[in-house]
Amino acid sequence: FEYLTDTEILPIYQELSDDNNQQTINYAEDKLKSQKEQENIIHFRNSLIPYKQATEQALSAGLGEGYTDNIETCIVYWDKQVNYDIGIPIKGDSMEPEFHYGQTALIKYQSSPDYDGQVCAVDNVSMGNDFIKCVTVEEDGLLLQSLNIEEDQNGERKFPDIKLYWDDNPRIVGKVVAAFTPIEIDFLFKNLEL
Helix, strand or coil: CCCCCHHHHHHHHHHCCHHHHHHHHHHHHHHHHHHHHHHHHHHHHHCCEEEEEECCCCEECCCCEECCCCCCEEEEEECCCCCCCEEEEEECCCCCCCCCCCCEEEEEECCCCCCCCEEEEEEECCCCEEEEEEEEEECCEEEEECCCCCECCCCCECCCCEEEEHHHCEEEEEEEEEEECCCCHHHHHHHHHC
């Protein structure tokens, strides 16, 4: 490409009518704004961190999501760096307002919570479902509690406590170290093509 220098473009600009001068300025300002937006998108995209998320499993923030041994993964993106072992999508709203449907929960593997009430991923092996809940280890099993304290029309908790007895072979997968809504990288690529 050949670029016009200041000494080449100025005489052309000076020969334009006042109306065309203003249109030229408006056009150049629009182009500069668009260029800066694309540079910001490229910078943002380059700062995204990929996270491995299980594709066939989900943590139920509700009554329990189906369990599978399938460990196929996909990549999702976030703009913060967190030390984790696996990402798992959240389904349900029992852990609102802190954890939301559609977010990815980042799990750090460990077999017991650090303290009673810690938010963990729990696998109920015998029943074949997984949960994200506040976990308390008790003598006869695990007590799973929701953060969402909404009540139904009868005044009962919408998400009552769940007790998983040791006979059912429950397993703490790990603690939830973060949760985020994945950034749609395809959206960023589409904006770059405009």
